[in-house]
Amino acid sequence: MPHLNFVKQGRGPVVMLSHALGCDLSMWDEVAQILARHYTVLRYDHRGHGRSERLPGPFTMAAFADDAASLIQEHADGPVSFVGLVLGGMVGQQLALRYPHLVTSIVMANSATYFDGVIRQRLLARAKMALDHGMEGVAQEAMGRWFSPAFLADPHGAATAAQLRSVLVEADPQVYVSTCQAILDVDFGGSNPLIACPTLVIAAKHDDSITLDKGAALSRSISGAELRTLDTGRMSAVEKPYEFAALVREFLRTQRDPAMA
Numbered sequence: 001m002p003h004l005n006f007v008k009q010g011r012g013p014v015v016m017l018s019h020a021l022g023c024d025l026s027m028w029d030e031v032a033q034i035l036a037r038h039y040t041v042l043r044y045d046h047r048g049h050g051r052s053e054r055l056p057g058p059f060t061m062a063a064f065a066d067d068a069a070s071l072i073q074e075h076a077d078g079p080v081s082f083v084g085l086v087l088g089g090m091v092g093q094q095l096a097l098r099y100p101h102l103v104t105s106i107v108m109a110n111s112a113t114y115f116d117g118v119i120r121q122r123l124l125a126r127a128k129m130a131l132d133h134g135m136e137g138v139a140q141e142a143m144g145r146w147f148s149p150a151f152l153a154d155p156h157g158a159a160t161a162a163q164l165r166s167v168l169v170e171a172d173p174q175v176y177v178s179t180c181q182a183i184l185d186v187d188f189g190g191s192n193p194l195i196a197c198p199t200l201v202i203a204a205k206h207d208d209s210i211t212l213d214k215g216a217a218l219s220r221s222i223s224g225a226e227l228r229t230l231d232t233g234r235m236s237a238v239e240k241p242y243e244f245a246a247l248v249r250e251f252l253r254t255q256r257d258p259a260m261a
Contacts, residue, residue: 001070005051006044010036014080017043018088021179022168024050030241048175057178061186065094072102083107085237093188096195105255109202110234112214113221114187119209127180130173139168148206148233192221199225200251207234
């Protein structure tokens with residue numbers, strides 16, 4: 001098991017935050033600050049990302065779920081509410097299937113049961129670019145996919161995007177490629193009906209790859225899953241942290257008190 005960097009803050013039931021491909025736990029800075037007023041927030045860097053141990057790969061989604069499970073068992077007093085974005089959303093699906101006793105609920109943002117077609121080709125192209133030319137080109141291309149035009153046009157949004165871009169530029173190309181392959185190797189469409197915990201899916205209106213249709217398909221794959229949308233690009237938790245945190249809080253309050261549903 002690799003050494004994983006993590007931050008734990010706040011008090012109350014534990015909410016675990018799982019970041020996107022090529023990012024680190026700083027992606028959750030604003031959401032974590034909001035949620036920590038009511039919850040214990042446990043966020044971490046995936047294997048090979050941020051300050052976690054950098055391993056050569058290959059990686060599997062099961063290994064990413066095993067990492068999350070290890071953190072939960074060591075640093076949470078019981079099962080957690082798991083919140084993941086893109087890669088983190090796929091880890092959430094694997095975690096709920098592989099370790100159902102460790103999650104009370106899952107939130108999957110800007111994610112899917114599997115990636116094919118256009119997004120598969122884009123991931124493969126980015127992986128080749130990372131190996132051949134490093135992460136600068138990958139980061140340049142990613143910004144227009146990650147954020148809506150309105151966010152990038154706003155000075156605060158542009159500064160926030162630049163900070164996340166710098167994290168992606170510093171990512172290990174081989175780790176990036178190994179993580180891309182782990183994402184492309186899974187298809188949860190057939191196994192997601194086995195997920196029994198309450199589930200929230202958050203989809204974005206301005207993502208031309210992980211579209212609203214893919215979010216709807218993900219929500220349909222899990223019995224009783226709720227679907228909400230945000231007027232953002234793929235990095236919804238970064239682009240609209242207050243709205244994102246509000247959706248998470250509303251969902252978690254409903255789980256504690258079903259009469260609110």
